[in-house]
Amino acid sequence: MIRITRSIALDESELEERFVRASGPGGQNVNKVSTAVELRFDIAASPSLPAEVKTRLIRLAGQRVTNEGVLVIDAQRFRSQERNREDAKARLVELIRAATHVPKPRRATRPTKAAKEKRHDSKQRRAKVKKLRSRRPDFE
Numbered sequence: 001m002i003r004i005t006r007s008i009a010l011d012e013s014e015l016e017e018r019f020v021r022a023s024g025p026g027g028q029n030v031n032k033v034s035t036a037v038e039l040r041f042d043i044a045a046s047p048s049l050p051a052e053v054k055t056r057l058i059r060l061a062g063q064r065v066t067n068e069g070v071l072v073i074d075a076q077r078f079r080s081q082e083r084n085r086e087d088a089k090a091r092l093v094e095l096i097r098a099a100t101h102v103p104k105p106r107r108a109t110r111p112t113k114a115a116k117e118k119r120h121d122s123k124q125r126r127a128k129v130k131k132l133r134s135r136r137p138d139f140e
Contacts, residue, residue, distance in 0.1 A: 002015075002089065002093060004093055004096050004097060004100070005097065005100055008048060008049065008050075008053070008096070008100065010041075010046070010048050010096075014041060014042065014046055014048065015039060015040070015041055015089075015092075016039070016040040016041075016042075017037055017038070017039055017040075017085065017088075018037070018038040018040070019034040019035070019036065019037060019038075019081060020034055020036045020037075020038055021034050021035075021036065034081070035076065035078075035079060035080060035081045035084055036074065036075065036076035036084060037074070037075045037076070037081065037084040037085050037087075037088045038072060038073070038074055038075075039072070039073040039074075039075065039085075039088040039089065039092060040070055040071070040072055040073075041070065041071045041073075041092060042068075042069065042070050042071075043057055043058060043061075043065065043069050043070070043071050044068070044069030044070075045069075049096070052102075053096070053099050053100055054099075056099040056100075057071070057095065057096060057099035060095060060098055060099050061095060071092070071095075073088045073091050073092055073095075074088075075087040075088035075091065
């Protein structure tokens with residue numbers, strides 16, 4: 001079991017790992033050993049996550065989610081397979097934790113009258129500075 005929060009834990013069987021050859025550091029080792037990890041997690045079919053966390057996770061993951069609702073995390077930062085495996089799991093846990101956070105709803109507000117006047121005054125000052133830079137200043 002992978003503990004995400006107090007109430008959410010993932011079962012190891014929900015994760016699918018594939019090992020592929022990595023690019024980057026490793027010298028000749030790169031051509032011989034499959035050290036990169038491709039971690040797949042089926043968000044849609046996961047019984048461990050509540051529905052609202054699933055929707056936020058899909059939105060947060062963006063391009064990393066396939067059309068079938070499978071989250072794919074590629075980890076090839078390290079030279080060893082084990083460290084890449086841990087890195088992929090840590091990134092998955094971090095992403096799910098971020099999805100458990102409920103965003104505060106935005107309340108529409110209006111600028112105050114003083115803020116509008118301040119903005120207008122600064123625009124007028126800026127316009128005057130620009131006008132003075134022209135070839136023939138138009139003095140008022």
